[in-house]
Amino acid sequence: MGRRRGEALEAAILEAAWDELGERGYANLTFDSVARRAGTSKPVLYRRWPDKQKLVEAAVVRRNVVQSVPPADTGSLRGDLIATLTELGQKQGPFLAQLSLLLADYFIETDSSFAELREMIVAGRRSGRDEIMERAIERGELDPARLTPRIASLPFDLLRGETMMTLRPVAPEVIEEIVDTIFLPLVGRRPAP
Known part of the structure; x- marks a missing residue:
């Protein structure tokens, strides 16, 4: 699999965040667990979202738009x-x-x-x-x-x-x-x- 960039990488991260949220809940979700699941690194996440709150908000918005x-x-x-x-x-x-x-x-x-x-x-x-x-x-x-x-x-x-x-x-x-x-x-x- 080639290196993901742009929208493909962001979609993978947000899907991983949604999956982690579903399995762990908000309190136990971490950037480490999302990065691991998405097959990327924590710095990649931090370049897009400053904290867990913003990452989870983006994952929820994406999931809702996909399922609209x-x-x-x-x-x-x-x-x-x-x-x-x-x-x-x-x-x-x-x-x-x-x-x-x-x-x-x-x-x-x-x-x-x-x-x-x-x-x-x-x-x-x-x-x-x-x-x-x-x-x-x-x-x-x-x-x-x-x-x-x-x-x-x-x-x-x-x-x-x-x-x-x-x-x-x-x-x-x-x-x-x-x-x-x-x-x-x-x-x-x-x-x-």
Whole structure:
């Protein structure tokens, strides 16, 4: 195998960091163990990331980008949300549950939260949530005056909450309840009086 450089080397290091995080957790992850697993040296890691915190953040962001779920385009807001939430629940539910356990010490050390980590993950990328909402506004299904940032994130936040509480994929009937009973009544266009 030839010497890896650039993106190939960085991908190998971040994959090794993710694997080490999965096996050891944040508290026990070291630059030595990541370098050994990636087949490189500690100085190579330190040239890219000043400390364990930044290395782990980069590994989490990379893993999330690799596993990201594109938003569904079914032709309706309800269909888009149900399809997207279902796929997110199946693909990212276990990821989120695992991440919460693996990063407990990270959150304590950095005095941060999942919300702050999520901001790192989505930084510079257009969210699928925004795409779904914009299409619904264009189709006239959603009243933009009623769509605050908190309301736009509500179905996704509820899905994450359900996943974290059950540590299982969210049942289809729960996803439908989130969409039909909670979200759509908040954002739908109201008939003129």
